[in-house]
Structure formats: C-alpha cells, structure tokens
Amino acid sequence: MIGTAATVRRSDVGAFRLLRPRWPSPERALFIAAAFAVTLLVAPPLVAVVATSIGQGAAAALLTPLHQPAILLNTLVLGLAATTGAVTIGGGLALMLGGNGVPGRGLLERLVIVPLYLTPLLTAIGWSWIGSPRSGLLNLFLHGVGLTEVDVNMVSAGGVVAVSILSYAPLPFLLISDALRGIDAAMIEAARVHGASRRFALRRIVLPLLLPAALASSLLVFVQAIGMFSVPAVLGMPSGFNVATTEIFRLLENYPPRIGEATAWGLYLLAVTAALTFAQSVLLGRRSFATITGKSFRPHVPGRSKARHLYAAAAWLYVLLATVLPLLALLWAASIDFVTADPRLMRLTARHFAFVLFQYPKTWLAAGNSALLGVATATLVTLLGLAVSWVVIRTRLRGRTSLDQLSMVPLSMPAMVFALGLLWVYVAIPFLPIYGTIGILLVAYVTHYLPFGVRAAAGAIRQLHPELEEAARVAGASWLQSMRWITMPLLRPALFASWILLFVMALHEVSASILLYTSSSTVLSVTTFDLWENGNPSDVAALGFAQLAATFVIVGFLLRARRRAVLA
Amino acid sequence: MSWRIAIPWLLTAGLMLGGNPVRAENHAALVAGAQREAQLNIADAAPGENFTKFLAAFKAKYPFLDLATGFYSAPTGRVLARVNAELDAKHVTFDVMLAANMAAFVKMTRAGKLQRYDSPEYAAYPPNAKQDGYWAAVQAIGVIMAYNENRLSANDAPHAWADLLLPRFANRQIALQNAASGTQFNQIYLLQQALGLDYLKKLGAQRPVVMATSAQVTDAVIRGEVLIGATLDHWRAFEPAAAKAGLRPIYPAEGMPLTLAPVGIVAGAPHPNAAKLFMDFILSQEGQTLLDTKLYGMYSMRPDVPPPPGQKPLAETKPLLPTNLDDYLRASAQFPAEFDSLFH
C-alpha cells in the first residue's frame, strides 16, 4: 500500500497541465538551440526583404512588376513548363526503369541523376555552343547531313525551358523512384489476380499512390525554376526572354541600383512560392510520403516488359542530352584556340587549361573558397537538419511543428532574394565582421540548403524504429549516450549520402553568391560567370570542365569510402 | 656681386633645381601618413587581371602598403552599388573607386560623396574629362564596330554607323551590348546625340541580338554567330588573341563615342593619405602610360600619353563626349526602359 498519495479527479487534470512533467533537459536544450539557430538564419533576411521593398520608394516600387507583364508571364511560363517537363520526364524515367527488366538498369539509374552533380550554369553554357542558331554545332551537324531546313535555337525561351527540364528532371526521378520502391508488391499483385491488366494496374493503383511524390517534386522543381538565375542569364537574356531573376540582376547591376524594384520582384517570387507551398501542404495534408509500411513487405519485383529496350534507349537519350553533350561541348571549347564553328579554323591547344590552372590567379582562390564553403555548408546543414528533424519526429515538445515549418521557409525563397535580404541585414551591422567575407556566403548557403538537410535527416530518422532508441534508454543509457552509440551510427550512412549531395550543391551555388561575393571571397561559380561575362569563352569552358572533373573525382572517392564504411 | 641681387637668383635657381619645395613637402607628409595607414582599399571596375599588374607597379613605389586585403573588383554597377551602400550605412571601407560611369561620379560629387584632393596631376586633363579635385577619367574606352574577316570581306564591312542600317545586316546579324552595364548608356546616348533618335529606332528595326557584355559581343563575332559587333569596347578588337581569330576593328566615320572611367577618393575614406598617393600615381603620365597604353590598350585623356600600339590617336577618331551634364544625368535615369523599348 502506498502512503498518502494524491487522488486524481477529473477536475484536477487541468491543473496539472502547468506542471506537466517533461523529458529531461537534453531534448529541450536541443530544441532551443535548433530553434535559435534556424530563426537567426531565416528571419532577419526575410524581414529585411519585406521591409526594404516597403521602405525604399514604398508602394510605387511594389507595383513595378505589374508594369512588366511580359516578365511576369515569362517567369510563370518558365516555371510551369519546366515543372511539367521535368516531372513528366523524371517520372517517366522512374516508371520505365522502375521494374521492367531494363538492360543496364543499375548503371542507367546512376547516370540519370548525374545532372544533380553538374551545375545548370555550365550545362547552359555548353548548350549555348551546341544550339546557337548560326554557329551552333548541332545545326552544323544537321545541315551537314542534309537537314538544311531544321534549325535548332537553344538561345531562346525554348532553350531555357529545355535546359531547365534536363537539369531538374533528376529531382522527380529520385522522389518518384523512392515512392515506387515503397509500394508493396502485394498491392499490385492483388490487382492483377483480380483481372487487371498491367496497364490498368498502373493507372488505377500505381499512379495514384505516386501522387504525393509527384506533387512534392513538382513544387520543388517549380520553386527552383522560377528562382534560377544561371540558365535564363545565359540562354534567355540574349534573346530577350527575361524572367524575374534576370530582372533583379539587371536592376542591381544598374547604376544607381534600383533596390526597391529589385526587392519588389523578390517579394512577388516569394509570394508565389509561399502560396504554392501552402497549397501543397493543404492538398497532401498528413498523407505520408511512404506508402504501405507493413510488417512483411516486399518491394515491387520487376518483371520483363517487351518495351524494355525502348525504355533503355529513352534513358540513354536523356543522359546524352543532359550530361554527355554539354560536357563534350565544354571539352571542345576548352581545347581549341578560339570558339568557332568553322572546322577549318579549329586548332587544338592546351593553353586555355594552362591559363585557367596555372596563370589565372582567381582559380585556386575560388577553388579553395568553394571547397571550404562546401565542407562547412554540408556539415552544418547536416547537423542542423538532424537536430531539427530529430526534435520534430522524436519528441512531443510543443512548437516543434513551427520549427519544422520555419526551417522549410528557405525552400520558398529564391536564393537571390535571400541574398538581397542578407546584404541589407549585414551592411547595417558593422560590428559583425562577416560582411564582405566568406562568412556571409556561408550564412547564405546554410540557410538556402537547410530544407534539404532537414528532409534528408527526416527520411533517415523515419527509417529508424523509435524502439531502438527507447530500448537503449531503458537499458540504462542517457539521452546523449543513446545518441552517440545507437542513433548516430545507424543514421550515418544516410546522412553521409546527403552530405555528399549538399557538398556538391554548395560548390555550384550561383544565385546568392553573385550578390554577396568579394574578390577575396569569390567562389568557383562566380568566377565562371565572371569569365563568361568578361573573358574568353574558351577559358570559361576550361575552368568549367576542370571544375566538373574535379567534382566527379572527389564525389567518386567519397562514395567509395562510404560504401566501404557501410559494408564494414 | 651685391647680395641683394644674388639672393633672388639663388632662390630661383634653387627652386628650379629642387622642384617645388611645397610639393615635395606635401608628398613627404603624404608618404609619412600612408606609412602609418599601411593599407589602401580600392574598389575597381576595370576588367580583367591587368589592374593587378598596375597595382604591382604602385606597390613597388610604396612597398609598405597592403593593397590586397581590401581590394574589390566587380563590374561597374556592382562597384557603385557597394560603395554607395557603405556610404548610406555610414560604414565606409573603401578609399578609392574606379568605375566606368561618369554620370555616377558627377552625381556623387554633387552629393558630397567624394573627397576633394587637389592633386597637381589634374592640370594635365582636359576640362570635359574631370571635375577638378574630385575625379578625372583615367581610362577612355572607345565604342567601335568589328567584323570577322573569315566571314566578311573588308569591302562588305560597314564603315560608318549609318551602314548598320543596310539590309544585309538585318535580322540578327548585329550584336549589341545589354543595357545593364554603365558603359552602354553612355554609348547609346552619344549615338543619339550624334545621329538622332530616328537612327536608333531604325537600328532597333534591324533586330540586333543583345548580348550581356562586350566580351560576349566579341565572342559572337568570332564564333560567326553574327556578322557585326556594334558597340564594342574598342580595346577588345586589338587584343592579340582576337586578332588571331580574325577580328577586325572599324572606326566609324561619324565619330567614336567615348566612355570615360573616372577615379576618385570616397568621402570618409579610412586611409586618406594612401588614397592621395594613389591618385597622384594613377593620374600621372607614368601611371597613365602603364595603365592605358601598356596594360589595357585603352585611351588616356592626357595628351602626353601615346595611344596603344596599332590604334588611331585619339584626336583622329572624332571622339564624342557628352556636352550637357544635366541633360546627361536626366537621360541616364530613364535609360534601361528606353533601351528595352528600342531593342527588345
């Protein structure tokens, strides 16, 4: 028998709410630290953008985008076309490679996502040489084989859309492939047994189950497409196809820089993406991205489709257009004396590589900065993303949903708009010495990529059964010990994979960097763009190709190291 | 000899032999001050890596100055934006600014954003290339045309701005530079002054291709994407690599619009003495010859500086410069919209 103990009546329950016994402080401390960091990263620039577009020249500036309906329309058209194309191609590839016994499937799956490791800037530059209306290699080839009527012009709105689709298709491919793998084979088999043809089962069972992944990747691509600077700058501006980002760039390049109007454009972009994000969360609601996760569950077992060779050909075509051709174009331009389409004038030389690697002083400075920023960004985003996701998924602390939503905000902010906000914030704080240094770039990168880190960590944590951590706690391990000995080792493989991708993405970031860099804190993407604007195109090609080659080598090395670690 | 006669002669002789003692004294004070400051922060819009070589020559004279730490190199628009942002925030880190946008310098002088320094070198500059004590043009970029001799013969190439309106140059055969950079306004304004708005409209009707920068215009001509590069920075046509690729310059008959790139000291500069030493150097004949004739291949506004090799002397090119600064400033505010309406 227990001595005097409080008898709990219903009416007392409310009073206890104030004294709600909580988990011990490590979780709460983590929550507070993560919330603090995320707020500090996300809020000031956001506020600065809103405040500046209202402050400087006020309402008049806010309306200027409406005076440029062509640019508004172009931006929306680019977003919609790129999204539709990317999801169709990416999703199509996912379905084709997903389970039809396609020959060379493993290799193809790896090659299809290579554009994620390239940068759209270099892809666009490569295609500008392949697809120029008069001096493009493709047209010369086509005319040479007798198709004189055909004229491909990639330096156009169509070119911008096409290169965007090629660059972003891997995103829906990844998300939809994952969803496809998550469908229990039994579901499809049940349909087949009950008389459904393969195609009917696809339409009525598989496609609806893939809808959340398709919607999520659509939103992702749309936000990227309308916030992208490099491709419209290279392929759109020369043909008069201007979009919001190139307009922002132009307004700021001007003197005097038209700050109010630039931030007004930024605000419009922000409004569109915020509205879409909200719509998506309403549509998908709490519907999880995982389909069935039952106890006994086999992933979809591939059969052999008659069209599998056709599917392979389609995949190879994509790889050719998105990866091989632009890379070859870069190599070509880098290896000849000057860029010309006249075969009689093409002279091989190594001087551009020599210049870029040994003489151009910015190369190694930029490479060093980029590498440093890449490592720092990937590490910080992984850790912060892990902290946020862990708090959101594993604890029941109040306010964790707000933390999750706040950390997703950068997804709706185009990087360039975000950089604008950062500029205003830090120029005004003289005692914080990061303005004009790598520090401000790091802030921009970490904030921009935070949502990826959070989502990657969330995916990894969800795979981990919570009882594994609970068992450690009950067995006597403190929260910290459980983290160190159980959670982290089990999360490490997935986190390392996302680390690598974050590293590469940080290496290629251009939209924010181009507003925030200085000559001592320049990075590779800015140096490339700078050479593209002011220098020799062959030098651009040499720098670009060298950069990509180095990236591939490093990533290959890291992936091998990871595989070895996982197997060990 | 009477002392009363000798002393003035001796003084005069001393003056002539020793140079201006007031000057020498000022210079020594500047050097002493610069030694204490030990750093100079330059915001520079001059393209390419040649400016670093120029700075190396300056550093050879004053080795105690750190020129690298605060050096900022970016296109004109960004340089001006950065410096003005700092001035607005009252947190100035730059000492000296060089940018190819004369209108901006005029405005900044009027707004008290530039610091006055009466360098003795100002005397050598013509009045339309400076504002005494505040800024002077250290680079003059001519706007010319160019063609690719592998695609066009010298006879078929245009010789005057008016030739651009010929039918054979219609439909994406001409490349122009985008309105974003500061130099472009200057070029179009001067062409309008010389040839009239009607000319510009007709040029727009030729449907030229608009490229982001002058370098890309050059590249488009070399590649064979267009026949003619109009509004080309003249020095690009004289680069050895371009010449090897077949690029040939054309000095238009009606005249050559000139874009001036001034240099000046920012008000509130943290290292004023070092800044003044720099102004003295870059405005001097030695500095100008190194910068323009030897390194950049651009024109200098100092008459005692020779033109770069292969280029026509400045006077013979019929240089066009703005005559009414107020009108110039007013037009600059409306420019990008105007450009878009003409050429898009």
Place this chain on the structure above:
Amino acid sequence: MTAHATREEGDSIVAVEGLAVWHGPVPAVRSLDLTVRRSEILTLLGPSGCGKTTTLRAIAGLEAPRGGRIAIDGRTVFDAGRGVNLPPEKRGLSMVFQSYAIWPHLTVFENVAFGFRARGIGGDRVREAVRRSLALVGLDALAERPATRLSGGQQQRVALARAIACDPGVILLDEPLSNLDAQLRLAMRAELKELQRKLSLTAIYVTHDQEEALVLSDRILVMRQGEVEQAGAPAEIREAPASRFVAEFMGVRNIFPCMVAGGQGGRPVAMLTGGVRLETRAAATSTGPTFVCFRPTSVRLFAAANGGGYPGTLVRRALLGDLMQSVVRSGELEICAHHFPGDGLSEGDSVRWSVAPDACFLVRA
C-alpha cells in the same frame, strides 16, 4: 514520499496510483491503479487501444503521463503533483519490445552487454553475466554473431537475454510473442514461464491474447478504454468474469440477454427468449441489464428423439483441431457448442441441447 504502510509477504515492487495518460486530446489511460508484487507476473490484457501498452511505457518512462504516481521498489519515479519524472535510464527497469529493438550494428554480445556499458561497467563481470544470460535463452553459441543475421525467434531471445542480464528489479514485456508464428509462440511461452520461475523475476506483461495471459500470469488486469475492467487471478477471471466485455474477451461464446428470477435453493434462474430457462450458479450483484453466459464446452447436444433440453436445429459444424464446433439455432438463440467429434449428428438435423447448471453464470453489461 516512500511508500508501504504495511509490508506483506511479496511486497509491492511496482505501485501505480491514479495514472492518467493523454495522447493529445484523447485520454489513453484514465486514472489507473495497479500493484505488482515481488516475483509475480502481472499481465495487462485487452484489445488494441485499451491503454495497456501506454501504461507499460508510462511505467518505463517512455510516455509523459498527465497525472498520477509511480513508485518502483519504494522509489518514486513519477509524481505529477510534485513534478517528479525520472528519465528511463534511472528507473532500474528492463524491457522487451514488441519489435525486439535489437541494434543491427552491434553483435549479439554487444546487444546484451549494452546495459553494463551504459553504466560504465566492463570487464570479466560483464562477460560472465552476458554468457550466463545467453545460456539461459539457449544462444550462447551466437555471442559473436552480428545482430543483422538473426531470425525472428533468435532476436526475441536476444531481447530477453538483454533484459535479464543486468539483474533488473522489474522486467516489462510488450507483446513479445505476437510476431512469432504459432508453433514458436507456444514454445517460447513455455520457456518464458520456466525462466521466470527459475529466476524469480518480477514482470509486467502486456498482451491481447487471453490464452497467453491465462498461462503465464499470476494476476491479470483486463483493460478497456483506458480503465481496468477486472483484476484478479487467472482462474477468477476465467470462471467469474465481472462484465460482458470480460466474458467475451475470455472466449465465452454464448452470451445472451436475460431476465433474472429467483429459483429453488436460492439460485437465480435466467429467462431467455423462447421460453428457455437456465439455472445459474452465482448471483449477479448489480442491477441493470443482465446476461447469462456459458462456455461452448459446457453445452451438450443430443439427437432430437431423446428428451430433455431445448429443441434446435444444427446449422453448421466444423472441425477445430481436436474438437468439433457445432452451431445450433434454437428459436432466436444461436448456441455454440464444442465437443468431441463422432456424435453421429449432421448439419440440418433437429437436435436438443442443454447446459449444466454449474456452467452458467450471470454478468452485467
């Protein structure tokens, strides 16, 4: 405040008072009391959603209750009134999870030794304890095997070994057998019982399987919607369910509404529809709707020609393992009977059925 005004033999190791756990706006456990005595297995039995697992997790410290008190071995580990809430690692318990929660990146040995490592204990003492535990569950040969290469049954044993290795005061088991196939489940059940007896373990066991509860427990708490419906020894729960819910849960198939009247010898008589009158063995103590219950094994069937009992039609029959199940429709009643096969009756026959008076009992709603 430390507990125990009185100390009985087998004093309480776990004492829970007024436990209330809410999941958001929904109360999962409402004001629950329980005690577990030393060396006893207490089972929380009930359907899904009744709050049994939540109660277990609250005792372990894995849930944040809204109110109540929990004391383990005299120590208060949770007290809502005084804001006491010890984290799981400080409660001195061990737990076997439904998913086993075997850590895949560690070997079997490392899994079992984890508790020692967490407390900073190492060396021979640990090795000895681990070997002993593994031997007890029959897995001493697998000590160095990586945990990813274990079958379901082996994982379960490792989980068990891990739970007993550190000599805990109380072991919590959350449906440990539900993921095993039927044969393995029976074998493990017997082994568990044996282990508990051998080591005199104190345990709280959660299950939805009434058979399992009856075999393993010293005491059972039948739970429903966050509250205890009935507490008692297995025999008591089985023979005298306190309510219709408990009766249904314990497998009493024949439950019919009835009116109660007095009968000879003080025994109540249940009056069902169709004029069926059954004598019952005990008096129901509460008022309100009453049901009469009897197990399928208490029903006797015989051919219509013989007298006695009530008439009915044999609607269907099926062979269940050793016994035959026959369903008889009698008026509006559907009687379920379990008996040995070979009674010569077939579907469609008219039959007569009866129930022994001792086998019927009354329950409230």
